[in-house]
Amino acid sequence: MQQKRNPYWPNGIPHNITVPQVTLPHCLLTSAQRFPNKTAIVFCENTFTYAELQTHVDSMAAYLQKALGVRKGDRVLLFSQNCPQFVIAYYAALSIGAVIVPVNAMCTTEEVRYFMENSDAEYAFVARELVDAVLPCMQTEKSKGxxxxxxxxYKDMQTKLDSHDIPAFIKQDYAPIKRPDVHDFQTILIEKRYQAGALETSPHDFCVLPYTSGTTGKAKGCIHTHFTMLSSIYGSTMWRNMHSESVTLAVAPMFHLxxxxxxxxxxIFLGSTVIMMPRWDAGLAVKLCARHRVSSWTAPPAMVLDFFSHPSAQGADLSSLSLLTGGGAAMAESVALMLKERFGIVYNEGYGMTETASFLHCNxxxxxxxxxxxxxxxxxDSRIVDPVTLKELPRGEIGELVTSGSQIMLGYWKNPEANEESFFDMDGKRFFRTGDLARIDEDGYFFMTDRLKRMINVSGYKVWPSEVENTMYAHPAIQEVCIVGIHDEKQGEQVRALVVLKDGIVAGEKEIIAWSREHMAVYKAPRSVAFFDELPKSNTGKIMWRKLQNEQNAEAITLKK
Known part of the structure; x- marks a missing residue:
């Protein structure tokens, strides 16, 4: 049985949409033609018009194609903080039919190597401060890479660098890297030595391969096309009444969906203006929102709390901010009340995944x-089903949330087993299993209750415990370790390591945390460590992680009280 339509469906919003049959680079070109002199990006007090952005994209695309030999379908890693170069690299690669593989800027060399090898990437865009993590992955006579x-x-595209509001790392100089396989981004834009050849592209071409954790310890690539990405984009802009005069604060990292x-x-689809921040700074975000009359901002609850708790937010003119949206973790009730009572803002919560190109459900x-x-x-079309039988359940009952829609990825990259586990047919449609347990209330609103998969969600970043455990077993003092997720008001969840030390070896919490941050991305590393003489196990010898997680959360709640 198909679920009934929601009685609170927004007036004027169609239940189905006709997704534009174009590519993402076509959207940029259209905005550059419609609004050539309009500001596309404001970054560290420097502005870039749509015409300038398109010119830079064309120059970079031509260099990739003619000088480096990037072909349609080739995977290209993109490893950087938010900056104009990120946007140029992204659209340049897509405009010649290549596939962008976004990489979290906190990743280590081992993690970068995994993404490179799994995606078969042979090219990369890299921010200068992250180069040391990438150079070991370069091709040699003895190894692929x-x-x-x-x-x-970052500073190369900036003409204004004297403001105190510009972070020090943006102003930093670096020595040039003199290698034939390393190319300078700014030089390519200045020289404009090449012109890209004609290339036929389709809305259904593979274009982005973001990685997400799933039912195994290794991250899985999600195959997205221009069509799946635009399905999400078009639906979101319509749902939230966004338009070309919207001004968006861009803080959430762009390597994340x-x-x-x-x-x-x-x-870029709308031809509106982005106020871009390279890293999170609550005080600066408040200042930028007031100065540029920001009207739209999408951020996880942790950022929202930091922003509105900052002393400068109390007296700032934030009256232009009419749309505050996000997901990745539930907004705490206390924070939602504060936003409504003090600022008159309702946080518009939604639900999406890397597999669904972000936008899927929304209030x-x-x-x-x-x-x-x-x-x-x-x-x-989302349903609640029995996780075992996959039969649909009545409203009010808890089961697995499964979904069907045009924004859902084509499948996992080179992982037929995961595809077999994640997709099934029902009522003539292809449904994706989210792995999240939820229920539907009497009015058709969906509420999360738990996770079917063993997953930790840190401010929207998915952490797979077995991956963290496998890394931590390399620590010389650790005999046994279990990773659990602990509820956190700001981040949704935080990672905690439950550790049994080897006989006769001493290690403290700070030392283990520091070691972990050296060997994995910071968001994956435990924020706290609890020590045990032994970890409880089932009859089959498996560590009882769910029992431990429940106990740790109960203890945390008791201590808080």
Missing amino acids: LKHIVVHI LGMQNSMNIP PLNHPRRQCLGIETQGV
Whole structure:
């Protein structure tokens, strides 16, 4: 049985949409033609018009194609903080039919190597401060690897650098890297030596390969096309009444789908303006919102709390901020009340995944419910099913959330087993299993209750415990370790390591945390460590992680009280 339509469906919003049959680079070109002199990006007090952005994209695309030999379908890693170069690299690669593989800027060399090898990437765009993590992955006579990398320095595109509001790392100088396989981003833009050849592209071409954790310890690549990405983009802009005069604060990292879609692709699709921040700074974010009359901002609850708790927010003119959206973790009730009572803002919570190109469910703007996944958006059909039988359950019962829609990825990259586990047919449609346990209330709103998969969600970043455990077993003092997720008001969850030390070896919490941060991305590393003489195990010898997680959360709640 198909679920009934929600009685609070927004007026004027169609239940189904006709997704534009174009590519993402076509959207940029259209905005550059419509609004050539309009500001596309403001970054560290420097402005870039749509015409300038398109010119830079054309120059970089030609160099990739003619000088480096990048062909249609080739995978290109993109490893950087938010900056104009990120946008140029992204659209340049897509415009010649290549596939962008976004890499979290906190990744270590081992993690970069995994993404390179799994995606078969031979090229990369890399921010200068991250180069040391990439150089060991370069091709040599004895090993496969990256053939070429294009390196950017943040300050190179900046003409104004004297403001105290510009972070020190943006102003930093670097010595040039003199290698034939390393190419300078800025030099390519200045010289404009090449012109790209004609290339036929399709809305259904493979274009982005973001990685996400799933049912195994290794991250899995999600195959997205221009069509799946634009399905999410078009639906989101319509649902949230966004337009070409919107001004968006871009803070969420663009290597993550939340930032990529809401802070880059949606504004470019609309031809609106982005106020871009390279890293999170609550005080500066308040200042930028007031100065540039920001109207739209998408951010996880942790950032929202930092922003509105900052002393400068109390007296700032934030009256232009009419749309505050996000997901990745439920907004705490206390924070939602503070936003409503002090600032008159309702946080518009939604639900999406890397596999769904971000936008999937959302609360109606005029009828939101707190700590709620919202309702199905245009063209989306979500159900609650029994996780074992996959039979649909009545409203009110808890089961696995499964979904069907045009924004859902084609499948996992080179992983037929995961595809077999994650997709199934029902009522003539292809449904994706989210692995999240949820229920639907009497009005059709979806509420998360638990995770079917053993996953930890840190401010929207998915952490797979077995991956962290496998890394931590390399620590010389650790005999046994279990990773659990602990509830956190700001981040949704935080990672905690439950450790049994080897006989006769001493190690403290700070030392283990520091070691972990050296060997994995910071968001994966434990923020706290609890020591045990032994970890409880089942009859089959498996560590009882769920029992431990429940106990640790109960203990944390007791201590808080």
